[in-house]
Amino acid sequence: MSTAGHPDASAIAGILDKCVHCGFCLSACPTYDLLREEPDSPRGRIALIAAVAEGRLEPGDRFALHMYRCVGCLACETACPAGVEYGRLVEWARALVGPPGGAALVEAVAPALAARAGSRAEGRAEGPGDQAQAPAGIPAEGGTMDDRETALPGRVGAAPAPSLPGWAVQAALRHVLPHPGRVRAAAALARWFSRSWLRRQIQQGLLAGPGGEPPAPGTIAASLARVDAMLPEFPGRFFDPPEVLPALGPRRYRVGLLSGCVMGTLFAPSNEATVTLLRRAGCEVVIPRAQTCCGALNVHNGDPEGARAMARRNIQAFHPDGPCGPLDAVLVNAAGCGAAMKEYGHLLAGDPEWAEAAAAFAARVRDVTEFLDEVLPETTLGRIEPCRATYQDPCHLAHGQGVRSAPRRLLARIEGLELVEMPGSDRCCGSAGIYNLVQPEISERMLAAKMQAVASTGADLVVAPNPGCILQLRYGAQRYGPPVRVEHLVDVLARALEGSGAAAGPGAGDGSRSREGPSHG
Known part of the structure; x- marks a missing residue:
């Protein structure tokens, strides 16, 4: 496996050395909260990764199990006082155990890290972390986790549900x-x-x-x-607009839009609503046909090379010197996609041909909610039928991008909408990309807790600007209740600006409506 683009040995050591094992991350971690097993906490996973990187542990099946039990919500990074880039460590670890040939990367970095175990104890003063150098369940010497663990913790359920192969x-x-x-x-x-x-x-x-x-x-x-x-209800049409849509009125901005895999199919109406909002805000919207998937699922599931290939294609599709032309921003209406695209600079840092372009591209990526919060007039954003709403923070928007206030400010400006804070609104709902398919039992436990939090608000409507969260919460409303509506924030905004309570969508004849897809119904 190529090491290009991965953090080098010194970078891995630097991230690992930041962790002082203080345990502030434990209360923020959904899997530790459910399983109460140290290897299923951020601190425990970091200890496992350190053991592998230093050659004290072989990355076997049990190591992979604990790496993939992580939901990747990054709540631990928000809680961490030392600034540990935990997400990058887990992505590195998953690349080891995911694609074939992962052992090559271990061989490449282990020699440079081998001395770290000794120097760590010698060069650091005593502190809270020294009390937890080898947490329970973490091998302190050579071996494999398979030698030390023979059964699952057993705290999720006696009969684990089969997951996606x-x-x-x-x-x-x-x-x-x-x-x-x-x-x-x-x-x-x-x-x-x-x-x-x-x-x-x-x-x-x-x-x-x-x-x-x-x-x-x-x-x-x-x-x-x-x-x-x-399985959701599919729209009659997929998103297939012209490549360039003019502003409705004087042009103030020229922006690109990622159409997305899920957003362009299951959530085509939300993409249409996004385009309408942007055009009304004075944006010329460019949607290059050459774009592709953002690569988030690949980089989170042990396929960084696949993610890099997608990143290069998107950078080229939105490049200011290409057919797309100069853009003020590249906008994304799916939190997971936006978080991944903002990391393109890191993803391609080891590629001298693409590193500079990747960093420049990542700097232009914005979530559509933070952009609309800045460019829409400081007035009431229309009205909707009176309702009580609560907001779910997508993990990769709140923790991954640090965007929390902008969506709430937009909702607060809608007449007729009473916004009520949800307890633990930034706690993962259990969707987490494909986590609900590959770790169904843990995901179900997380979802049940989330729906209890929703019920406590008395809300009629849950707003979440991320497709995975929306699908998960709609499923949760059916399975656990309460029977709330779950919508993307752009749909609520578009409906409010219509002012009639009708479904959001482009105005007649404005050219942004999706074209008919093939008939399969």
Whole structure:
């Protein structure tokens, strides 16, 4: 495995050395809160990563298990007083155990880190961290986690639900997401299935017992029933606008927009609402057809090389010297995508041909909520039917990008909307990219807790500017209650600006409406 673009040995050592094992991260960590196992905490995972990097531990299956149990919410980074870049450590670790050939990177960095274990104790004064040098469950000497652990903690459930197979994840990461046409074809197939007689037959046969009872927990049928319940309602059209849409009125800004894999298919109406809001704010909107997936799922699931290829393609698609032309900003309406794109500079730092362009691109990436908060007039943003709303902070917007106030300020300016804070609004809902598919039981526990927090607000509406959160919370409303509506913030804003309570969307004849996709219904 190539080490290009990865933090080098000194960078890894530098990040690891920042951790003083103080434990402030523990209360912020959803998996530690549920499992109460040190290896499933940020502190424990950092200790495991240090052991692997220093050659004291082989990165076996148990190591991989603890790395992939992390939801990647980055709440620990917000809580950390030492500024440990935990997310980068976990991405590095997942690259070791994910794609084939990961051992090459261990061999490349381990020699430079081998002396770190001794110098660490000699060169640092006693402090809180020295009381936890080898937390419970973390090997202090050579070996593998497989030698020391033979069973799961057993705190999630006695019958673990089957998860999405690894081969399916890798197939999607490598052979579907890099190709927008394949993404749309897969979405079109899923849309057809969601409306087909085949789905009804499966629901009535495989996914239900003779008396209509749900399948037994821990079975393949139970896992399939869960995926079926999460299957969203697909829009009639996918997002397919012209490449350039003029401002409605005098042009004040020229911005690019990432159309996105999920946003461009499942959330096509939200993309349309985004375009409408931007054009009304005086933006010329550029949506290059050459763009592709942001690469977030790849970089979070052990495929950094795939993510780099996507990053290069997007940098080229939005490059000011290319067909796109100069832009004031590159806007994103999916929190996970925006967080990944803001990291392109880090992702391609080891590539001399792309490092400078990647850093310049990352500096122009903005979440659409922070941009709209700045450019929309300081007035009431229209009105909607009276409702009580609460806001869910997407992890990769609040913790990953530090954007918390802008979405709330926008909602507070809508007449008729009463905004009520949710307890633990920045606690992960359990979606976390594909976490709800690969770690279903932990995700379910997190979702149940989140829906209790939603219920405590008495809200009719939950607003979340991220597609994964929206899908997860809609599923949670059906499974656990309360029966709330869950919407993207841009849809609420667009409806408010319409002022009539009608569904958000582009105005007639403005040229931004999605074109008809292939008919599969």
